[in-house]
Amino acid sequence: MHQRGSIWNWRGWGPLRALAIAALTLVPLLVVLASFFDPQVDAWEHLAAYVLPGVLWNTLVLVLGVGIGVLFLGVSLAWLTAVCNFPGRKFFSWGLMLPLAMPAYVLAFVQVGLLDFTGPVQTVLRGWFGSSAWFPPIRSTGGVVLVLTLAFYPYVYLLARNAFITQGLRAVEAAQMLGYTRFQAFWKVALPMARPWIAGGVTLALMETLADFGSVSIFSFDTFTTAIYKAWFSLFNLSAASQLASLLVLVVLVLAVIDQRLRHNRRYAVKSFTPVRIALQGGAKWAASVFCALIFAIAFAVPMVQLVVWVVDVWKEDFDSRYPVFLLHSVWLAGVAALVVTVLGLLLSAIRQHHKDNTTQLIVRLATLGYAIPGTVLAVGVFIPVAWLDNQLITLAAWFHWDVQQILKGSLVVMLAALSARFLAVAFQPIDAAMQRITRNQGNAARSLGLSPKKVLLHLQLPMVRGGLLTAALIVFVDVMKEMPITLMTRPFGWDTLAVRVFEMTSEGMWDRAALPSLAIVLAGLLPVILLIKKSESGFH
Amino acid sequence: MVFNSFNEIDMTTRFNSFARVLPAFISALALVAGSAAADTVTVYSARNEQLIKPLFDAYTKETGTKIQVLTDKEGPLLERLKAEGAKSPADVLITVDAGNLWHASRMGLLQPIKSGVLNTNVPANLRDPKGDWYGLSIRARTIIYNKKYVKPSQLSTYEALAEPEWKGKLCLRTSKKVYNQSLVATMIATLGEKRTEEVVRGWVGNLATDVFADDNGVIKAVAAGQCEVGIVNTYYLARALDKDPNMPVGLFWANQKERGVHVNISGAGVTRAAPNAAGGQRLIEWLSSETAQGIYTNDDFEYPVNQKVKPDSIIRHWGPYKMDLINVSKAGELQGAATRLMDRAGYR
Numbered sequence: 065m066h067q068r069g070s071i072w073n074w075r076g077w078g079p080l081r082a083l084a085i086a087a088l089t090l091v092p093l094l095v096v097l098a099s100f101f102d103p104q105v106d107a108w109e110h111l112a113a114y115v116l117p118g119v120l121w122n123t124l125v126l127v128l129g130v131g132i133g134v135l136f137l138g139v140s141l142a143w144l145t146a147v148c149n150f151p152g153r154k155f156f157s158w159g160l161m162l163p164l165a166m167p168a169y170v171l172a173f174v175q176v177g178l179l180d181f182t183g184p185v186q187t188v189l190r191g192w193f194g195s196s197a198w199f200p201p202i203r204s205t206g207g208v209v210l211v212l213t214l215a216f217y218p219y220v221y222l223l224a225r226n227a228f229i230t231q232g233l234r235a236v237e238a239a240q241m242l243g244y245t246r247f248q249a250f251w252k253v254a255l256p257m258a259r260p261w262i263a264g265g266v267t268l269a270l271m272e273t274l275a276d277f278g279s280v281s282i283f284s285f286d287t288f289t290t291a292i293y294k295a296w297f298s299l300f301n302l303s304a305a306s307q308l309a310s311l312l313v314l315v316v317l318v319l320a321v322i323d324q325r326l327r328h329n330r331r332y333a334v335k336s337f338t339p340v341r342i343a344l345q346g347g348a349k350w351a352a353s354v355f356c357a358l359i360f361a362i363a364f365a366v367p368m369v370q371l372v373v374w375v376v377d378v379w380k381e382d383f384d385s386r387y388p389v390f391l392l393h394s395v396w397l398a399g400v401a402a403l404v405v406t407v408l409g410l411l412l413s414a415i416r417q418h419h420k421d422n423t424t425q426l427i428v429r430l431a432t433l434g435y436a437i438p439g440t441v442l443a444v445g446v447f448i449p450v451a452w453l454d455n456q457l458i459t460l461a462a463w464f465h466w467d468v469q470q471i472l473k474g475s476l477v478v479m480l481a482a483l484s485a486r487f488l489a490v491a492f493q494p495i496d497a498a499m500q501r502i503t504r505n506q507g508n509a510a511r512s513l514g515l516s517p518k519k520v521l522l523h524l525q526l527p528m529v530r531g532g533l534l535t536a537a538l539i540v541f542v543d544v545m546k547e548m549p550i551t552l553m554t555r556p557f558g559w560d561t562l563a564v565r566v567f568e569m570t571s572e573g574m575w576d577r578a579a580l581p582s583l584a585i586v587l588a589g590l591l592p593v594i595l596l597i598k599k600s601e602s603g604f605h
Numbered sequence: 606m607v608f609n610s611f612n613e614i615d616m617t618t619r620f621n622s623f624a625r626v627l628p629a630f631i632s633a634l635a636l637v638a639g640s641a642a643a644d645t646v647t648v649y650s651a652r653n654e655q656l657i658k659p660l661f662d663a664y665t666k667e668t669g670t671k672i673q674v675l676t677d678k679e680g681p682l683l684e685r686l687k688a689e690g691a692k693s694p695a696d697v698l699i700t701v702d703a704g705n706l707w708h709a710s711r712m713g714l715l716q717p718i719k720s721g722v723l724n725t726n727v728p729a730n731l732r733d734p735k736g737d738w739y740g741l742s743i744r745a746r747t748i749i750y751n752k753k754y755v756k757p758s759q760l761s762t763y764e765a766l767a768e769p770e771w772k773g774k775l776c777l778r779t780s781k782k783v784y785n786q787s788l789v790a791t792m793i794a795t796l797g798e799k800r801t802e803e804v805v806r807g808w809v810g811n812l813a814t815d816v817f818a819d820d821n822g823v824i825k826a827v828a829a830g831q832c833e834v835g836i837v838n839t840y841y842l843a844r845a846l847d848k849d850p851n852m853p854v855g856l857f858w859a860n861q862k863e864r865g866v867h868v869n870i871s872g873a874g875v876t877r878a879a880p881n882a883a884g885g886q887r888l889i890e891w892l893s894s895e896t897a898q899g900i901y902t903n904d905d906f907e908y909p910v911n912q913k914v915k916p917d918s919i920i921r922h923w924g925p926y927k928m929d930l931i932n933v934s935k936a937g938e939l940q941g942a943a944t945r946l947m948d949r950a951g952y953r
Contacts, residue, residue: 110945110948114945114948114949115948180822181814181826181829181831182822182825182826182828182829182831187829201815203814203815281779281781281818282818283818284779284815284816284817284818284953286953290781293781294781294944296680297679297680297781297783298781298783298786298940298941298944299941299944299945300708300940300941302680302684440678440680440681443681444681444684444688447681447684447685447688448684448688451685451688451689451690452688454689454692455689455690455691455692458692459692469647469692469694469880470694473689549678549681552676552677552678552681553677553681553685555675557647557673557674557675558673558674558675560654564676567676568653568654568655568676569653569655571653571678572653572656572905573819573820573821573841575821
């Protein structure tokens with residue numbers, strides 16, 4: 065792999081270049097890790113005896129369940145809408161992305177509200193049959209898995225669809241010419257070729273599952289993250305909480321390295337789309353429509369209707385002249401963050417492609433771990449070094465008779481740095497999956513032309529990963545719109561976003577009043593989703 | 606501001622040149638400069654913005670003092686104060702739950718204030734003995750029941766809900782919520798660990814269904830007959846009855862023949878590093894005044910700490926009640942012990 069003197073070997077600069085970006089994640093991560101200097105024997109004994117056994121089992125079940133769930137939903141829906149043709153395909157191809165804009169805790173709250181004993185569904189059933197005891201309880205392991213699957217499948221759907229659109233059909237045609245059935249072609253050719261995308265999407269879904277607190281707590285379902293917050297908020301022991309969070313990060317890192325090893329020697333060829341889809345016939349045609357409609361309804365339409373009903377109810381009370389400002393702040397922050405994080409993700413992926421040494425690969429992996437840390441813990445990890453630096457700067461400013469309360473805190477730079485620490489993984493996964501499509505031949509060609517690394521990035525990699533970049537920017541945009549803990553911790557005084565409004569309302573259980581900002585988040589998130597789809601559809605006839 | 610910062614992003618995309626990021630950095634500084642105006646009080650609040658903003662607007666109107674607020678959850682706010690240390694811009698910390706205030710005090714984030722006004726307006730059991738923090742509203746946590754199945758005469762104390770007669774009839778919120786931790790903490794203080802653990806085990810054995818994520822869930826379950834009794838903060842019930850007055854849920858004041866009903870507070874203290882401690886104290890004093898207490902508590906159906914102020918009409922018909930006079934700081938002190946006890950008893 066290493067060829068001395070060639071432009072692909074940047075003389076050992078790889079780790080340093082990677083480190084420059086990874087520092088954004090590594091600094092808060094180190095703050096969290098520093099908790100190990102403060103051993104908490106007491107808390108650990110208690111947690112190990114009464115809390116951890118249960119939450120470890122729950123977490124394992126949740127990760128497996130959601131993993132299988134998003135894999136199944138994401139891949140099947142992506143295949144149907146990217147490669148096949150059936151009634152309603154055009155609508156579903158973008159409609160099925162919309163749940164991405166729906167915050168998972170909103171989906172959880174609405175579904176629990178509808179399907180629990182006290183909800184309208186069971187109330188009606190009791191009216192008809194006298195009892196609803198036979199109705200499967202929504203506040204259960206199955207319920208959590210189902211709702212989180214519906215909330216997070218769009219990551220897999222988006223990425224897998226990207227893969228299928230750029231290569232799936234051509235690959236299937238080629239395989240069929242070689243005598244495979246269509247079914248075999250899917251399993252043996254299209255699926256393996258889309259593997260980096262699918263793995264990237266599942267990784268994102270599982271990292272978010274591990275870090276989730278809002279949704280699981282609506283189900284009263286205790287996971288590892290619940291234990292982290294229990295240590296912090298109930299036992300007032302942030303050190304023990306940070307230690308638990310470090311373990312979570314370690315597990316994710318190990319999984320990432322294993323995944324890396326598995327993919328190590330694969331190379332992926334790129335070929336453009338073919339303009340004819342597989343037309344589904346008869347029963348299959350309608351089955352596909354019904355399947356897509358069902359998922360769309362449960363994951364998006366139903367919670368959307370509930371939000372609208374609430375908004376109609378509280379509109380007069382809650383809407384005021386500040387809302388356009390909240391919206392502007394949200395869109396602006398999400399837009400700028402999408403741009404910055406996507407650029408950082410691209411650089412990180414380019415560095416990884418150019419430097420194959422283990423140190424660089426590891427640093428790149430570390431840089432994307434922020435997504436698996438529970439948000440509030442990461443926010444504190446970000447804030448502590450910033451506050452420290454700020455205090456030094458304030459002291460310095462005082463020498464120059466500049467009386468100031470805060471310098472870095474509440475500045476855009478810090479907000480963006482903190483959001484990057486969280487969402488680098490989100491940008492990195494789709495971009496890196498696309499990067500892996502660039503073949504060795506193409507790289508060799510660029511090298512033989514004597515292009516500099518910067519030119520390779522600009523003229524070869526950038527155009528070829530455009531789809532990945534768009535996907536990355538979209539997901540980061542939507543995720544930042546929904547993000548709470550880091551925005552709360554790093555925003556300037558009085559600088560509120562829609563997500564901050566959601567926090568204000570939900571923290572006191574006023575879910576109906578959180579509907580207005582939630583709906584605004586969803587609507588603002590729709591725009592980029594539709595844009596992206598228009599872009600990715602443009603090649604088909 | 607918007608346009609400045611877009612430039613800044615364009616520049617950062619030219620990743621090879623650090624020098625170009627510098628002007629952007631400076632413009633970001635300008636964004637926060639000027640926050641240290643003369644007569645401003647800076648508040649860190651874990652109480653919702655929509656509940657405190659009307660008050661602050663009224664205060665600014667009355668006194669001309671500007672108030673700058675930053676809201677977040679209690680945990681992050683305390684860590685924020687700690688990390689900012691002596692340079693913190695905050696003057697006042699407002700949180701819900703005495704446990705959080707007690708903990709802020711123990712972390713050394715608050716400073717004691719001496720105020721005749723506050724000592725008059727706030728009953729002694731609702732403020733820190735050292736004067737680090739003062740309660741501003743009372744949140745009573747008591748028993749609710751379904752009027753179709755339960756007569757008030759069947760009810761007496763929290764402890765009685767652990768008796769076998771309530772098997773399969775009790776609904777509770779999760780033990781992870783601080784309100785339940787405080788309730789159990791004060792039970793430990795009065796009844797001792799052993800008896801309290803028996804009671805909590807009894808509750809768990811009587812549960813009709815899995816614990817709920819919030820008090821609203823408990824109220825709905827009692828209303829729908831999924832269970833017959835539950836324990837909630839009164840203002841959640843007031844909110845629910847405000848929306849649907851026909852809900853068949855009644856309120857029972859617990860433990861009236863003995864120590865009284867468990868109360869918690871939302872409250873405030875002046876921060877240790879406050880640049881404007883005097884201004885902070887004036888704000889807290891004003892919040893305890895008769896003018897402010899009406900707005901402070903009625904917006905959310907909580908009970909005023911200032912006994913001269915009448916509670917909102919919706920909750921007035923629940924009548925006066927005897928509250929547990931144990932100092933609410935006990936709830937903070939024993940919160941960890943309460944959490945452990947509930948874990949041991951299998952109360953999720």
